[in-house]
Amino acid sequence: MKLKMDVALDTKECWNCPIKHQAVCARCEPDELERLEEIKYYRSYEAGQPVIWAGDHMEFVASVVTGIASLSQTMEDGRTQMVGLLLPSDFIGRPGRDSAPFDVVAVSDLTICCFRKKPFEDLMTTTPHIGARLLEMTLDELDSAREWMLVLGRKTAREKIASLLAIIARRDAALRRNTPKDGMHFDLPLTREAMADYLGLTLETVSRQISALKKAGIIKLDGKRKVVVPSLDLLINETGDDIDGGPIV
Amino acid sequence: MKLKMDVALDTKECWNCPIKHQAVCARCEPDELERLEEIKYYRSYEAGQPVIWAGDHMEFVASVVTGIASLSQTMEDGRTQMVGLLLPSDFIGRPGRDSAPFDVVAVSDLTICCFRKKPFEDLMTTTPHIGARLLEMTLDELDSAREWMLVLGRKTAREKIASLLAIIARRDAALRRNTPKDGMHFDLPLTREAMADYLGLTLETVSRQISALKKAGIIKLDGKRKVVVPSLDLLINETGDDIDGGPIV
DNA sequence: GCGCGACTTTGATCAGGATCAAACCCGGTT
């Protein structure tokens, strides 16, 4: 698996880019940022390429800059379950463990900002901001993971699809710094199969339910991958959740 | 909802009890422990009592001392999904947030060790051990939550039951400091309905699959609630996982 | 244009769990 790596990017962009990519360092002082700069480097992957397999030794932690990656598990007989979608600003890896717990695969073209693990851990012990920020992010992720259990365990196929679309719509709006509003549209970054793996369904069921939502006028499709949501409330109404918003995964 | 609270316990037990209940403070110095002592208190609940509802203001963080609690979500129409089982040494609450994200209910009689949130947060900023320990625990929980997604999304009813029994068997053995071995037996701490809510099934299906496992000789029942596992390997074989162990939730 | 491959849609049938319903078990109370 060959990789394009160490791509040159504007180093400033990592900390000031338009997509709130201050994931790791939100409250750091300039000199602390300086030390982070010294141990960071970029990697890029094409859609479909693996970033790391479960069990592999992991010599870095990282943060997604652009693109989408998936976190997933596969059983011996081939059943797979996606356990997380990594969008820009999401964190990859775990200080204190040296092997990856899940497969990480680039879903679209992907750029991540890596930090060598050992120096990053050293930095954490001397810079309390970073640990605190990481704890905050991890707690948020834990809540999201638990919200997703409700989707997997108790929702119908239609509700699952609606939930996924609503989440992508909200995150997409957040990245563009739009408030979610009616008439929004976005690209579906996932194949039907990837959606199925995320939702615990088969790809046929995903396709059928998307068709059903289209027929019901909840969404419109422009080609296979562009989705238009005439009314976000109508979509959320199909998720089975109450109206107040819910998690942004 | 009346509560028995502030039960007197040997204060030393919290940190040195036989069930590795050094959750919060594993690496703390004596004077740091001293400061934790000052802000802690105990609460006890009877089986079935709520500890806190989702959305409630939460003025403490806590750690389970004895008994079992559940973390769960309920949809408006009554479908509920348990998103975590809290066993002794597990942590409840989140520094930095002031409302609970999920319902916490005592499954069996329960004692928790609480710390007032504000002073605990203050302590965290000055005692890096605590934050680091909490990050570690949270990352472990996140991994467990994600492992559980595979169970909810992709496993059959029989595999789900086997997975749950295997997890309880392993955790029970860990609490007793036994290495899991053949012929082990333990109490089932959950009703069929609670198991169903954890596994995303109905209680009838849970009952049927337990009967099926019994008929297949994988487990034996002594009454309704005592389980004997003649061979842990045979049980694990039914979970669909590979043999190597898997997560201890 | 043509053909190819990846992805998607749609159809027909099947089966695993859900649902509805009834009986059972067992400890606690009167």
Add this chain to the structure above:
DNA sequence: AACCGGGTTTGATCCTGATCAAAGTCGCGC
């Protein structure tokens, strides 16, 4: 003892989503 109620088991039937199969769409290179 008789009764009660919560939890559990078992049975009959239904239905959602899986499975198997085939055809449709689109982008792309030749």
